[in-house]
Amino acid sequence: MRPVYVREEVCMGCGLCEVYCALAHSISQDPIKAFKRERPRPVARIRVERTDGLFLPLQCRHCPDSPCVYACLTGAMYKDPDSGAVAVDPDKCSGCWTCIMVCPCGAITRDADMGIVAKCDLCPGRDVPACVANCPNEALAWAEDGAGVDLTEPAATAGGRTRGW
């Protein structure tokens, strides 16, 4: 499994990852249409948390032992047996928010227009997730194998194992 890693000391909090994530998950894939007219509105699955002196772009860690999957009331949240990515089936999700309650990273978003949850799906069909590909500062990285890697370590540690920048 390759979750997206964050080099938090490099992130400048511009929020472009949020924009590109929402766009990548829009129907039209067109910025003007997607953000001005599209209903349901496209939802970003990454959120940049901002505090004094720290910017933390955060999305699903695709936990090996995913609490959200085991808490899901309907079977909508699942781990893809091949890729290990955790994803939600929008047709099954009932918007009960139980997965939100147990996600230790706060990585699941409510999609208000749809009444269901939205979360990082690692952009199936793309070579590199949209947030990683479009971060102007290379603060996001898509690592080969996350096991044991400290996600917040500086690039010196993560660099040897990552690709996508």
Place this chain on the structure above:
Amino acid sequence: MAGKKAIVPETEYLIIGNSAGGIAAAEAIREVDREGAIAIVSEEPYLAYSRPLISEHLAGERSLDSMLLRSPDFYERNKIEALLGTGVARVDFDHKLVELEDGRRLAWRKLLLATGGAPIVPKLKGSHRKGVFTFTTLEDAEKIREAVNPQHKAVVIGGGLIGVSLAGALVHRGVAVAMVELMDRVLSTALDAEASHMVEEALRRKQIEIVLGQTVKEIVGRPADGGRVGGVILKDGRTIACDAVVFAIGVAPRTELAAGSTVAVNRGIVVDRHMATSCRGVYACGDAAEAYDFIHKTNRLIPVWPNAVAGGRVAGYNMAGRPTRYEGSTGMNALNCFGLSAVAAGLVEPKGDPTCEVLATSSAANGAYRRIVLRNNRIVGMVFVGDIERSGIVFGLMKDGINVRRFKEAILSPGFGLAALPDDLRRKRLSLPNSQLSEARGNEE
């Protein structure tokens, strides 16, 4: 039943109950043991479905197909024999046999009691009348659906989670609803008073009549047709005319199969930290069992879905020979009630416990409310209403017993997230452990 094992088909693993706990256990067994024969028996005739979704089914928003927990080929793919639509009549724990209601017998080596709960129906005058229902199964939802129409009014007895969920579904069908709750507020076990009142507001906005501090004393018939429900009489003598009455008081653990056996039963089936009962080779989980609560530090009934799955998984691993400890859970509920989002877990109402500290904020402007209950700077309870998306971080801190002294005020601020945690703690929490199941609970600072 005699112990003539030779003529009885034998299964390695027998699971009674084809729902949250039973399915989780079967999947866990298959992670460890690809071949050992598994059989799941259930009274209910359907493939495993999401019980909480019976409300959406009643509302007319979901067919059985879209309520299924797993794809229809799940049993076949996992080599699970599904014996659906027939109950287990008796278990012979000494000879490791069960007898089904249709007379078939089955021998087993490991048994899981994932029998869930049965709706509580108080002895009430008039409850035999036509138009009186319970609400815990798909069949219940179907019966109610056939019986009610938009000209009708229904009385829901019980303002707990099932009652609130049912009331929502009835409103969707255009049925007028009165909810009668014994306590002075709805959801009194799941939420604190402030959050309860926010839910009451949301219900009232949908014209649901909420009658608090009352119970139904009698269900009366119609003037023209005494066999059918015509109304209820409350304890204070008031009457409410209605066409249907639904009991939604809660569920009681189904322990009847264990009665008189060596399987110890308190209020629910008693299990240890491996979900094993007092009878060797027999496990229990879910609404039927009393499992460990890490906040109350004792075994308790906690009839919620995620706990049935967590316990079922642990039972399954242990049944298949992979020793796994149940890390425990606690009361936890998420709610999406007419657009009002709420999450609550642990000890939400410490009721004057001097060892507890309560921090709370509310913002009337955006309908957001947050409350955490602390003991020795460790979170033991939490309530989020409105903006709930970061509640899981707080749940994680509570579950892992993290000392939050350095940043507890920040938890209540609207922008709270992992970035608000001290560096060392944030880094630790971002590198998630491989398995949260076999880990002992840390008591780190």
